[in-house]
Amino acid sequence: MSPSIELWPPMASEYAGRVDLLIASFGALVALLSAPVFILMAFFAVRYRRGRRADRSHREDRNVWVEVSWSLIPFVLVLGFFVWSTKMFLDQRSPPENALTLTVVAKQWMWKFQHPEGAREIDELHVPAGRPVRLTMTSQDVIHSLYVPALRIKQDVLPDTYSQLWFIADRPGVYALRCAEYCGTDHSEMIGRFIVQRPEDYARWLARSGTDEGLAERGGKLFVKLGCSGCHGPASPVRAPSLAGLYGSVVPLEGGRVVRADEQYLHDSIMLPNKDVAAGYKPIMPPFGNLIGEEEVSQLVAWIKSQADAGRAQP
Template identity: 55%
Template sequence: MWRNWIPFWHSGASSYGGDVDLLFIGLLTVSLLVTALLFTLLLTFAICYRATRDADRGHRIKKSWHWEVGWTTATFVAFLGLFVWGATLYLRIFEAPDHALSIYVVAKQWMWKAQHPGGQREINELHIPVDRTVRLTLASQDVIHSFFVPAFRVKHDVVPGRYQSLWFKAERTGVFQLLCAEFCGTDHSAMTGRIVVMKPDDYTRWLSQQDVDGTLAAQGSALFRELGCSGCHMGTSTVRAPHLDGLYGRPVPLADGRVVVADERYIRDSILQPRAEVAAGYDPVMPSFAGRVDEEGLIKLVAYIKSLANGAEAKP
């Protein structure tokens, strides 16, 4: 590839790595051209009008609005084009395609904890298959972190109190460095890990070799009952509460007239802040579980409720 001819340049390993590289080169080229023009004019005037040169300093050239409008319009169009280019790529990167492999990642001082749908867990490592789209749902348990994989050209802040989402598709097998790109405390420099990209068969074999305590959804089902949620939300409940079968991905009318989609963010907020978005037709009587469930527990509950999207409860 053409990037291999550039000294010190390592080509990206993800499906959109080349697009990010091209955008970076475009920005760098425009910046260099502007800098070159600035210094060329600066040196030209410094040489032509130096103190020892007998130059006409009294001549005044009238301003021309054609020139002013011309260079203003040209620079505006150029930088607007760069903005549209970057914004389009940004939106494409953070809108995961359908049928992506969903993995949850919790950031905490000072480690990355990954949880696979099958219940497999990792610390500071993430095993994924090559040539398959992977969607990460990121959460922070304490402070702001930043999920950064240089080889994949991906970086995303992980903000406490909300879910963040990003996706990528590794195009070659190997081991790639995972970093935290946001200062998060005294051991920030030690918050590193690695992404292990494997062939599909090797990845399937790796999943089968891990010790698991049921799938992530099954663990969420157990936690759902342990917290007493089934007493209100199951079909046999005497308390009038929204049923969760088929809830995920469905529009939910709210008491204030708005309509939201029951995605991962909505489910999480409904557990921690149940009175913020009350479903229409129901009283705001659900207690908050903030402080009773940590981020890993929330992920299990979200996975369980997602498993009810087709009306079937998750099994171990």
């Protein structure tokens, strides 16, 4: 980072340029709407100052048509920008199906990232250029917010909740990554580097820092180690729902509700199993909230997802 003054933040995506265009155009509109106020106030203050001769006949103290028009015209103009900006925002909330999914765990005061191939990093996030990337994020403690100014996006990261952020970074380079939600003592030092690499460099980086074990495989090992397979395994003496084919399916719950088994449902069923009990099963699973951290949960979730199409759960 250069110590010189920067008047415009760097851009790492095409989307960032669209945000800049939006704010520049909207800035022009509001300047247009407020200019008459500033110009006329100064003009009137000089022209009609007390003691100065000026034409003061036909003074008005009401004019409904004028008032209605200066209420409505700016409003309608601003609505045009509302449509533009809301469309951009909603697009930015729907990641494409083929996005590369990374998991993010925030904790006081660091960022932990896991790549599906197994690479893990702290306070540095490597992503391939030109490819949609989806971050599935959660926090180990308080609320944080992942902010990459060069992408012009941020998203709060909440405890026990998966939030997501997606982007296509198309300009290789090293950019800043910051926590934007006040999170305690070292909030301003919860920063990192956002590194966009050409796909071949990213593949090389993955190969260098990755392990032979992917996220799901690691989850599979945890599944055994934590004793999950004792109940959820194929030949278990305890009656517990099978996890094969679970992800994405519709689960009937005790009490008649149904829920789609998404990442959040899997997370909650591990951490707070009594929240949503599958219909026909006894609420006997112990909560794992105090035993494992969010990183382990994300590995277990990755493993359960990988079993979505498998026949029977066999780690």
